[in-house]
Amino acid sequence: MGPMMRESRKIVDDLLEPKAWIFWTDFLVCLVVTYTCILFLFGLEEAAYPRGLPKEWWQVIPAFIFEIGNRPWILLVYLVAGFGLHRLANFIHEVAHLNARNGLKKFRIAWNLLFGIPAMMPSYFFEFHMGHHNNTIYGTHVDGEYLPIGRGPIKNIVFFLMQVFIQPTFVLFRFLIIAPISFLSPKLRDWSLSTLSSFVFNFSYRRKISGKDPRRWWAFMDIACSIRAWLIPGLVVVGIISGGTYGSPFCRIFTILTLAAMPLSLHYFRSLTAHFWTNPGERMSFRDQLYDSADIVGNPLTELVYPVGLRYHALHHMFPSLPYHNLGIANRRLMAQLPADSPYRDLVYPSIYSVLKILFRNARTIPKQTKTQSSPAEAA
Secondary structure, three states: OHHHHHHHHHHHHHHOOOOHHHHHHHHHHHHHHHHHHHHHHHHHHHHHOOOOOOOOHHHHHHHHHHHHHHOOHHHHHHHHHHHHHHHHHHHHHHHHHHHHOOOOHHHHHHHHHHHHOOOOOOHHHHHHHHHHHOOOOOOOOOOOOOOOHHHOOHHHHHHHHOHHHHHHHHHHHHHHHHHHHHOOOHHHHHHHHHHOOOOOOOOOOOOOOOOOOOHHHHHHHHHHHHHHHHHHHHHHHHOOOOOOOOOOHHHHHHHHHHHHHHHHHHHHHHHHOOEOOOOOOOOOOHHHHHHOEOEEOOOOOHHHHOOOOOOEHHHHHHOOOOOHHHHHHHHHHHHHHOOOOOHHHHHEEOOHHHHHHHHHHHHHHHHHOOOOOOOHHHHO
């Protein structure tokens, strides 16, 4: 693995510097398009639910489906908004890496103010991510982003995907209740930062809090997200959001929920296929970490599911400092210039299906084996 890494580093060495103009252009264009679609959908609420329709909550979904049948282009607007939110949200991954290298500070602040806080996902909730790239942490019980779901049984994969339903509840509880009361005492504040301030898959993860942490910045984001959270029910109560002149608050709530469900579901599916999740919790060699990860070539539509370069996850673990806009270029260079027998080629998969096939095969077979597989490459 050493010779391959040295040769690969020479090939991608000129791609390691992030280009600010790409970050800003990508983010702002996506932000404008996505927010425009969302405002358009909110404006359609009054027209989307027929006059005379009873305002019971259980009638909102049938009315919405009926309206989609009449005006199918509304579904297209939903899809653009949903995929846009997914792309904007996944910038948090790049923000975490930029923060670690102290780069593009203005961009990091802008992402939080324009999207992170409105979406109630402040960037400091993902700063623990750098531990996922630590050779002594990756895949162990203290890795907040790792669960051995690839070892089976398959129900563990199902439980992993069901976190989609847990995270929105966690976020609302965190900012409606925990954030305000956390400032009542230093101990409560430390507990909330350590236990309830990270977007993790592994719920046993505990964040280490130190005196060097930017607590004032974190406090500002907490307060801003708390205000944002309380505005959702608050505006409904005071009547500013009514779901239309003849609608109901359920219409607006349903719109918000459907818009949130799509990017969150895409996030968990994308994360499911980033790794093979076969480590039982022991320390892994760098080689095994790479073989536990996947690059997915796919097709142009794959970028919708794996935005900001996240389809090249094995390559990202090889070179965590590679900015997202250069990952595709780096992959093409490596595939063209590395020898035919280079280990890097074992990390590249042609499609999402090829990764899922190995993942589920491992989940079915590993529990039945007396000796587990050492890498996904052996399972292929």
